[in-house]
Amino acid sequence: MSSSRQESLIDRCKHHGLRITGQRRVILEVLDASDDHPDVEELHRRVSAIEPGVNIATVYRTMNKLAEQGLIERHQFDDGRLRYEPAPEEHHDHFINVETGEVIEFRSDEIEDLQEEIARKYGFEIVSHKLELYVRRRKGH
Amino acid sequence: MSSSRQESLIDRCKHHGLRITGQRRVILEVLDASDDHPDVEELHRRVSAIEPGVNIATVYRTMNKLAEQGLIERHQFDDGRLRYEPAPEEHHDHFINVETGEVIEFRSDEIEDLQEEIARKYGFEIVSHKLELYVRRRKGH
DNA sequence: ATTGCAAGTGCAATGCATTCGCATTTATAA
């Protein structure tokens, strides 16, 4: 499971007034079981493996609805596709391994603090932010 | 001019073996005179004001060629469109004012250093990175 | 100055991810 969360995505959807249909149940299960940052096509592939016949437009619409409710997070890395992950308890940023495409999460309180400080210095308050480090494995490490 | 640079974009193009056509000259002038982060449509609009009849596909192709040569930088903020700026001497990051859409550049050596340090800790080396702070003006400041 | 040709351009067509219109089905509250 992606993150140890008290409440399942399904329950959280119910509490947000979303209907739990057969397909939605499967989509939510797939999301809950995803540790990575799949795009819609990949999600559709995983859903179809469990329950064939779900239209990809349904996956798109469901992702939009969930993101609207803040139940999932939407990312767009350099390949331009929209990718999703269940909303994390705590904000984190991402490494993207440019050689493998793999996405790794990390968190740095120092960086978070520095961002706040810089924004304040400019007279801004941060609404959200995005930090992506495109990296490769260091040789000999 | 966007950044005080010794050499004009036109000269840099010549040195990279790119032909300076009539349209390209105009496109490069527009780029050089841009202080913001225009997308292709906006660039096309500015170019057309000087020299009508330049096809937007030409702007797209020119941007790709320039980016290939590292003469301009390509960005993609949350609206998903590709935006461009003349390649800066020194790397910087961006505030995006969510209320106005305005893009403001900033630079922080501390953040740059922290990123390196974190990447190293994970066994990575940074190829490139992207830090975008979506902000709004603070009230009463 | 002339010429040859690779590079650049216009235009329309195409690609690709995502959204939408509309008819049909379904979850849920009454």
Place this chain on the structure above:
DNA sequence: TTATAAATGCGAATGCATTGCACTTGCAAT
């Protein structure tokens, strides 16, 4: 059980960006 708003399937439409092809042009070699 029923009413109805929400969800779905399907194909068409959208938006941004790229490409194929015929035509033009910059520029290096003559």
